[in-house]
Amino acid sequence: MPLERANRIDEQTRSRFGFRTYRMRVLGLGLGTICVGAVLHEHGDGPGLWLLLLFNGLVWPHLAYWRVRRSADPINDEYRNLTFDAAMGGFWVAAMRFDALPSALLAVMLTMDKVIIGGPRFGARTLGAMALTCLAASAAWGFAFEPRTSYPVVLACLPFLAIYPMAIGFATHAISRKAQQHKDLLEKMARFDAATGLMNRQQWLYAVSVELNRYQRARRPAVLVLIDIDHFKQINDTRGHTIGDGVVEEFARLMKACLRDADTGGRYGGDEFGIVMPETQWEDAIVAAERLRRQVAAYAFTRDGLRCTVSIGLAEISPSMATVSDWIDAADRGLYQAKRKGRDCIVVG
Numbered sequence: 001m002p003l004e005r006a007n008r009i010d011e012q013t014r015s016r017f018g019f020r021t022y023r024m025r026v027l028g029l030g031l032g033t034i035c036v037g038a039v040l041h042e043h044g045d046g047p048g049l050w051l052l053l054l055f056n057g058l059v060w061p062h063l064a065y066w067r068v069r070r071s072a073d074p075i076n077d078e079y080r081n082l083t084f085d086a087a088m089g090g091f092w093v094a095a096m097r098f099d100a101l102p103s104a105l106l107a108v109m110l111t112m113d114k115v116i117i118g119g120p121r122f123g124a125r126t127l128g129a130m131a132l133t134c135l136a137a138s139a140a141w142g143f144a145f146e147p148r149t150s151y152p153v154v155l156a157c158l159p160f161l162a163i164y165p166m167a168i169g170f171a172t173h174a175i176s177r178k179a180q181q182h183k184d185l186l187e188k189m190a191r192f193d194a195a196t197g198l199m200n201r202q203q204w205l206y207a208v209s210v211e212l213n214r215y216q217r218a219r220r221p222a223v224l225v226l227i228d229i230d231h232f233k234q235i236n237d238t239r240g241h242t243i244g245d246g247v248v249e250e251f252a253r254l255m256k257a258c259l260r261d262a263d264t265g266g267r268y269g270g271d272e273f274g275i276v277m278p279e280t281q282w283e284d285a286i287v288a289a290e291r292l293r294r295q296v297a298a299y300a301f302t303r304d305g306l307r308c309t310v311s312i313g314l315a316e317i318s319p320s321m322a323t324v325s326d327w328i329d330a331a332d333r334g335l336y337q338a339k340r341k342g343r344d345c346i347v348v349g
Helices: 003-043 047-069 074-095 100-140 151-191 201-218 232-239 241-258 282-298 324-340
Strands: 222-229 264-267 272-278 310-316 346-348
Touching (some): 003 047, 003 074, 003 151, 047 074, 222 232, 232 241, 272 282, 310 324, 324 346
Antiparallel strands (some): 222 272
């Protein structure tokens, strides 16, 4: 992958991370402002606290997102923003004089989303920041402690209690689904050749071993086919590796179009390919291989009409083949004889 593309993907990932936390911050702090505001109103607190609450709940989410969008290290800066959120949660718990329900809501919700985003260690660290800020603010107010929650405050907390956990659930599901997609992609990259979409050498050899084991158990027929693009080195030398790569990709597409659902195709080497054909005898395999050989010979691989041919060797499995190497060697002998006969032909090994 080119460096520019990798950087672009990394930038998109960081931007999505900042936007996800921005949306959750807007929702969470907005709902939390209602809870805290109900307690401040009940206590008759002055305009200073109200202005700070409005700034924290309504202005800070946008300011934090603006800061992350312009940061050279947005992920670390977002973690700092999340730590600040937790610290401010501790401040509001003290400001509410430990009113039971809203204080518990702030502590639990602000810790839960940090654990989801950064893991248990980050959740513990932000919980510590919350506790320290709460202790310092409470000391400034003389450790005021009024845990009783009135009915109006309970009503004010209900939107936070109902909506925010559901939002966290949806966000967590989206993250887990994305993680599963990345896992599936990595597994596919580990099994398949990136250029052709065929199985890579290791996985294809495993498929060969599975078919060999099936034959040894049930004596079911199967054929192994090895295919080599003729004069491929000359194409690379005279046309360049870009054209060579294009030839490989186009040939793989032609080969996949000729495969049955039961067949397994793979890229055995640079310009060498293999097919495992279960429930097949060599006479039927030759028919399929000849169809592929003719399609390749008739195909224009470039706009200026570059033509290619393939040499094909195949071997039907037999009791004398005890290992995968024995089977591959038999097909490889056929491939070698096809090249000696002038290429663009099929030989049974």
